[in-house]
Amino acid sequence: MLLCLTLVCLLCAAILGGVYAMTYKPIQKANENILKASIGAVLPEGGSISEEKTAIFDGRTYTYYEQLSGDAVQAYAVKSATSGFGGRLELMVGVLPDGTVNNTRVISHSETPGLGAKCQTDERFLGQFRGLAPSKVIKLRNDGGDLDAITASTITSRAYTLAVSNAVEVVKSLKKEN
């Protein structure tokens, strides 16, 4: 009885070890591709992307990438996460050095399908962030800002807006340091 259970567990562990080793590289690659695609989507054309860098803002660590043309930084791509309605909402936000938002893209989310999940597709909402000038207040209209929320998804929209606003603040703090 004991022998049987032990043998089965050993065998299963061996199979899992093998599969893990086989899929380790492809999984890394798949995750990298998702990240690269999201960086590419939020930054302007051209330039080369730097290595991953980290910045600390407001007690939290943010990962960001610099887009360089020559020696000058052309734009930043900041990974910014907040909690949405269903859980963690992770965005990639492209910010120009002057604080203009270039574009935004969802990396991962757990929002309600049909409601909050529209933060990936709703043009009326997402369009607002494209080329958003630094003079605008990155908050929802309800909260005294300049942005419209997705219908029936205020909490998701607020989380999204906060993530974008944090990313812009991170870039601003980076500029100050330099």
Added chain:
Amino acid sequence: MSKWSLVTKGFVKDNPTFVLVLGMCPTLATTTSAINGLEMGLATLFVLVLSNIAISALAPLVPDKVHIPVYIVVIATFVTVLQLVMQAYAPGAYATLGLFIPLIVVNCIVLGRAEAFANKNTVVDSALDGLGIGLGFTLSLTVIGLVREILGSGSAFGFKFIPGDGMLAFVMAPGAFIVLGYLMVLFNKYLKKK
């Protein structure tokens, strides 16, 4: 029972969703669209066939007292394999189904087939049984997903043919119960008796 009927019984006679009413958690949760339902069905099909094969081969060697732990370990192994493979080669599907893949371990259909069929039948029969039940589950989930997607989002398999938002309730939890209930009624009225 002929080999062919082992496969086909999963569609109507022993349909896991509409007749046996097993595996309700993934059924209700993942059928927000036809594609999601299809992917969840195929994931379960994969685990079901492999675990049925492994368990029917192991069953004569396993003492009665530990058979449930052994089955669960075997099923969990295949689910983890599936999870790793999906992460590597189908990251999109993995992102949408995410949480529900590990939950296949405790899906009553998988353990149910191990207990009710695989441990007293041959490897080939068990593989066919897993295939049949798995396909029946896939088909049911796809149909529920399709109905919910048409009513809730105005699209089918991702192709939008009705502009606008659709009836949102059908994409959310209450819609899952309503659609499942009505489909179960229709299924049992028109298909099951034959």
